[in-house]
Amino acid sequence: MTTDTTVLISGAGIAGPSLAHWLRRFGFVPTVVEQAPGLRDSGGAVDFRGAQVEVLRRMDILAAVQAQQTAMGAQVVIDGDGEPLVNLPSAFFSGEVEIERGDLARILYDLTRDTTEYVFGDSITSLAETTDGVDVTFRHGAPRTFDLVVGADGMHSAVRRLAFGDESRFRQDMGYCFAGFTAPNHLGLDHSGVIYNVPGRGALVSSSRDSSRAGVGFVFAAPESPYARHDQAEQKRIVADAFAGAGWRTDALVELMHDAEDLYFDSLSQIHLDSWSRGRVVLLGDAAWCAGPGGSGTGLAMIGAYVLAGELAAAPGDHRLAFARYEERLRPGAELGQKQAKGAGPFLAPPTERKIRRRNRFYKLLSSRLLAGAFNRLTAGAANSVPVPDYPEPVALVAS
Template structure:
């Protein structure tokens, strides 16, 4: 019997995770990605609790462990460049932490033997018929698939094509983020430094490469003030916003001009009444983007497993499966969005007084009692969905 076909849009984390589990569920999987190749770089992502069980079940744990950041302490500096408090290991990096680029590459390597990856193309139109979804691409010839999964992030093209413009579903959180790789002139060794002035913030971390640091920047501003700028404009914005910043930021910002991996975006959340429309279903940030601190990466990977598992349990009945998938994940998505909604107050306090209050509060959380509170908050999102195995069709075991 011919396998049912599914098109997955997005080849970062959610998409390849969906490819893994959908293949196990018996589907023939195609993954389309707008970028010409896997996107390098990105900030660190962590796994805790139930999500660690998931990556072990996927056979990823050892590969991820070999590429973990092994981040130790992180020191928060005040505006004068003096230590305000120290976050010990495990506060922000959970049980296992890797760079997003490493995670995406490992997922690709585990799935490209059976999933058909198409880079440098994107979906432009979706038309559902009685027999499937007719998909039009920017470059490739039109094709029909039984199902389409939008795993293409907060700016999902699948969501736009099937549900409507992004502006209908997106809520800005009032700040912007940027990230890039820079030389490690601070000589950090598996450690991080956080620095803030009112309205701006930076997180500088050294992971596996002794000569490089990952620089994450955040700054307050109009959620829609920049639109979707091109790369040159992104570099101009970041340079201008941090032009008068103190401490070591001017030297770090010098690397922006030649950064090959610059990431820039406005931080927001996606809220939809339903994550599916007919034979089209959304996954990860395309469906419920929570923002930083919302356990988005792990929940997207958990969602991929649940989506495929519910399709198996429903005998391929996508209407029933999509409803059950959403039912299992809705509460966890709300928890993630609640956590993410307050991320700006930590990453980029707006005023000098709010910055002082933030520092006082987090200094108190570094003690034994505070640490337990922090761990509870960090694990709440990761454990909002319990990992459970679904029956696997025998004919489609992984090679």
Template sequence: MTTNKNVLISGAGIAGLTLAYWLDHHGFRPTVIERAPHVRHGGYAVDFRGEALDVLDRMDLLEPVRALDAAMGDAAMVDAEGRQYAVLPAAVFAGDLEVPKAKLTQLLYAAARERSEYLFGDSISAVEQDSCGVDVTFENGPPRRFDLLVGADGLHSRTRGLVFGPEERFVRSLGIHTAIFSLPNYLGLHRTGQLYVSPGKAANMFADDAGGRARAALHFAAEGLEYDRYDITEQQHIVAERFTGEGWEVPRLLAEMRAAEDFWFDANAQVVMDTWTSGRVVLLGDAGYCAAPTSGRGTSQALIGAYVLAGELAQARGNHTAAFAAYENVMRPFVTEHQAVGREGAERFFMPAPTQEVLDVLAATAPERTRTEAVRLPDYAVR
């Protein structure tokens, strides 16, 4: 007899949606709560590597995701006047498969929405647990009791803050901040991009379709930067200040940034914790072990972590103590490896103009790095 079937998942991102799918697959009853009024539509392209592809395959989503593959071609590095001086091969920065994050999220939601309860436009405000369950207070809806609570609510996890402690205890900045937004593809890019680098700064623009929208990112180095996470105007002012006077297309990008409806800004950071569980509460994905965007592993970790957590709960027939311990045991080596990759990526992020020799080395070694997975996907219950 399986116990602890009623599971609340905080966060309808990649980790939360994947977990909802697998919990239902194993006979649990997931409820997903999401602060946004709907599944979020923004975000960059995301990569998949190694065992993450197996998770998609076991969800019958690998072929639909392949159909969305937005893997970029080579990216031209340009100087302040827009002159090309180097070409970064796609192998340097792409995964085995790359798709727009918004489209992936929609696929995952479609796969899980008929099997789960969704509470959009709400969030958790308080958590109290005892030996038999978890009492959750919501900002808008009435309080409810669940058997288990999963925090899959990202780098700035509300669940983690309520149960494990303040963010500063666990979040480690890598000294890079990034703004991402969409804009008209006025450069006519097609499955390719352009990258501009100056000391401590980088700007890039790329697109899947020459006739559609493009995505831009502005990165800069900064330590101890303080700002209101919910004040977009303040964030855009910070970005504009940092990039004022830069060349290439930066002035146009700054103008487009102010008009963007999907602007996102945050630090590249990692979450480092001794444990991801506390009683009947467990953390998943970026909430518990963010590897930072510089790792290129966040999406893969979210997919695999959700698959493993649901599988271990099923294997333990709902015994959360045993399942949570097994989940940590399987995922810890994987997370350790990928966080190391994230730190290494941050150290060389603002790369100066590379020599051809450096580019050759990067192109030769990048594919090998995509195969250095530290975990093998267990077979819990394949349909």
């Protein structure tokens, strides 16, 4: 089918461009607005498993993703002297295929830039629904009207705030914070990673395709979730205070953090909504169901993009029906992902020495041959909870 339905997508990360691809394939006219001045090339690695890999295949980007995969090996839990305690197989963190988020964003942008209008350096400031569409104002650009609006702009979604209400109504903090950045690979890691813990704190360091660089992650208990979202100096102070006296090489890692220009800092939180749509506005990915680490978020968002576009194509002119079917298909997987991710903080940074030892024993059991099947089922979890449906044959792509 073909249609001249216009769709504004907020967010040029992963979910937004994925949706733009499928909308264009099904004949819609997508526009992506992104508040950053260009593509965000930072962020940790994301992995794909089960049905999520099938979506990459249907998008014809599986080969491109595999060509840039991290090819990560084992992750090693170490003690304060750097001695190994547990070896975790690559599939535990890296799935069937893993890629740096920035590399995936570039692949998706290259896939869609000739058939999608991208507006960087701007953001939505108001939404007003009419009988025929949504009147949208922007921070910098002129007002425009679109048939539909999609919020694919992450946990702190501006679209969700404008259409559904303040974030505090839907965000559930899990009592932990995460900080991540890149740094010189001082540990000499080669397609491998290390995990170090003291009670309530965890340091994760890994290096894959670029052997000169390492990704560093700090996870720590923070019952009151100190946001400081727009104050990077304060974020670095919070992390430094949390890891003061933590041992191993955490002091050196904190020093590297102070020099980092790509620090990501946030609480581990989830988003819970009774409905993902309001009239002509619908949410996708973390904006709708943010789960947190271990919740299969990126892969599920890309499946969601396919399903949302497919349901709009299958119900031409009836966005309410399409939105309802999209949510019906995705919500079970989103809820399972949230359930899986609930324990991410205590798992990555157990609160006591006893729980650290218990977690390490669990790691050993999971990586044993005896429990290989259970391990595979555990890691597949939410990845296979949403079957990938078939939709009407997409139209041929024609560059705009």
